Amino acid sequence: MDPQEYQQIEQQNTPPTPYLKNCLKAFLVGGIICAIGQAITFLYMIFFDFTDKTAGNATVATMVFIAMILTGLGLYRKLGAFAGAGSAVPVTGFGNAVVSAAIEGKTEGWVLGVGGNMFKLAGSVILFGVGSAFFIALIKLILVSMGVVEW
Amino acid sequence: MILFPSKPSIVACSAVAGPVESKSVFYSYFDSVSEDERWGQKTNEQGHSKMIQEACDIVMKKADLKNLDVDFFLSGDLVNQMTPTNFAARELAISFIGLFSACATSVSSVIIASLLTEVGASRFAIAGAASQHNAIERQFRYPLDYGAQKPATAQWTVTAAGYALIGKHDPKLPSVVAATVGKVVDYGEVSPFHMGGAMAPAAYDTITSHLKKRHQKITDYDLIMTGDLGKIGLKILKAMFAQTDATQEELEVFRDAGAEYYGEDEAFQSGASGAGCSASVYFSYIEQQMKTGRYKRVLLVATGALLSPMSFQQGETIPCTAHAIEITME
Numbered sequence: 358m359d360p361q362e363y364q365q366i367e368q369q370n371t372p373p374t375p376y377l378k379n380c381l382k383a384f385l386v387g388g389i390i391c392a393i394g395q396a397i398t399f400l401y402m403i404f405f406d407f408t409d410k411t412a413g414n415a416t417v418a419t420m421v422f423i424a425m426i427l428t429g430l431g432l433y434r435k436l437g438a439f440a441g442a443g444s445a446v447p448v449t450g451f452g453n454a455v456v457s458a459a460i461e462g463k464t465e466g467w468v469l470g471v472g473g474n475m476f477k478l479a480g481s482v483i484l485f486g487v488g489s490a491f492f493i494a495l496i497k498l499i500l501v502s503m504g505v506v507e508w
Numbered sequence: 509m510i511l512f513p514s515k516p517s518i519v520a521c522s523a524v525a526g527p528v529e530s531k532s533v534f535y536s537y538f539d540s541v542s543e544d545e546r547w548g549q550k551t552n553e554q555g556h557s558k559m560i561q562e563a564c565d566i567v568m569k570k571a572d573l574k575n576l577d578v579d580f581f582l583s584g585d586l587v588n589q590m591t592p593t594n595f596a597a598r599e600l601a602i603s604f605i606g607l608f609s610a611c612a613t614s615v616s617s618v619i620i621a622s623l624l625t626e627v628g629a630s631r632f633a634i635a636g637a638a639s640q641h642n643a644i645e646r647q648f649r650y651p652l653d654y655g656a657q658k659p660a661t662a663q664w665t666v667t668a669a670g671y672a673l674i675g676k677h678d679p680k681l682p683s684v685v686a687a688t689v690g691k692v693v694d695y696g697e698v699s700p701f702h703m704g705g706a707m708a709p710a711a712y713d714t715i716t717s718h719l720k721k722r723h724q725k726i727t728d729y730d731l732i733m734t735g736d737l738g739k740i741g742l743k744i745l746k747a748m749f750a751q752t753d754a755t756q757e758e759l760e761v762f763r764d765a766g767a768e769y770y771g772e773d774e775a776f777q778s779g780a781s782g783a784g785c786s787a788s789v790y791f792s793y794i795e796q797q798m799k800t801g802r803y804k805r806v807l808l809v810a811t812g813a814l815l816s817p818m819s820f821q822q823g824e825t826i827p828c829t830a831h832a833i834e835i836t837m838e
Binding site: 364366371374379428429431436437442444450454460461 | 550551552553646650651652653654655656657658659660661695696697702705708709712740743744747748751752
């Protein structure tokens with residue numbers, strides 16, 4: 358049996374990835390997480406001295422904190438298995454990546470274990486997130502100085 | 509293919525498993541199931557080691573032997589440098605060779621133990637393999653609490669250890685009569701979440717080679733059991749044999765330990781995997797079924813994927829192997 362022939366047999370007997378179902382689940386859960394985030398933003402604006410611009414940081418911190426608790430209780434893992442990108446893409450997914458790696462590193466001590474492993478998964482998110490934010494800001498700066506858009 | 513004219517026997521067996529494995533269909537055949545996945549130790553790796561020690565202690569106790577009576581300890585696991593097995597060997601103080609054939613170690617260790625027995629170098633040798641879910645997942649995949657979605661082809665690494673005590677021939681016991689050491693086969697599978705698909709060709713290669721050299725048909729065996737192809741991998745293996753004109757009756761001879769391990773529970777997707785998967789089924793359920801006479805002749809084909817997380821990231825395909833032992837009961 359040659360590899361091409363085998364790949365055909367393998368494909369025929371491997372269930373296809375349910376992309377549509379996965380997308381729907383991701384949309385639903387991701388949407389709910391974002392709606393919760395929006396609600397928290399409103400709460401900060403109504404009950405505290407925040408504006409729609411300044412409430413962002415507090416909301417992110419709160420969402421990450423919730424994700425941290427859920428990760429510690431082993432619930433975020435279950436949510437992730439169901440929702441896929443729906444729970445991985447929002448900032449709670451970032452929190453989960455940081456905290457799960459930190460928990461795992463605990464047996465190797467605080468410095469090399471927790472500290473050294475914490476950003477193992479999330480490190481690339483930070484690198485490419487900050488990098489792309491810089492370039493987007495640069496583009497916007499150019500557009501603003503050309504008078505095309507306003508800040 | 510290797511023939512063992514002296515027919516070394518499986519004197520005793522032991523299987524020890526973790527808490528999740530209480531859901532296994534083979535649960536009632538295990539000697540001990542721990543409620544703590546770390547066996548009361550501080551780290552998963554220490555728990556892994558403790559589990560191996562416990563399984564070895566049980567197998568020696570069953571045969572009424574002490575560590576000094578055992579000539580060789582042949583074992584392996586999936587953690588880097590196999591520290592859990594090495595550390596267990598430190599406590600056991602038995603001459604030790606660590607073996608790495610990934611999840612096929614359960615059988616490669618028995619092949620070497622049988623050879624040592626055959627040449628008269630060993631009176632008793634403990635052979636087997638183990639895996640601990642948390643320690644292995646961490647190494648090969650994501651942190652345990654990371655929320656990732658896995659495809660239907662993914663398998664669950666078992667927390668289990670299985671060991672066989674190989675000694676001189678005893679007609680009342682299951683005996684190793686022949687073995688095939690597998691080649692490394694690679695049909696280009698790249699997904700570490702489709703081990704069944706990667707390993708099926710290796711199992712196919714080893715089984716066909718064994719049958720050919722032994723001049724046997726599939727139906728000459730009561731059972732041909734692969735290690736951890738999982739539900740999907742087993743389906744692929746059967747499709748490969750169907751392609752070469754195997755009949756329905758012949759296809760029914762095939763079973764897979766990983767596919768059956770957790771029954772129909774969908775949480776485990778394609779089934780079980782890990783070095784302890786085949787070991788804990790072969791050295792509990794299969795041995796007991798042979799002793800009761802349900803099976804007279806079986807071919808155990810443990811399958812192993814020889815990848816590392818780094819090889820996968822570097823874009824390498826997944827080379828796989830399968831080792832087979834033929835066990836008969838008079």
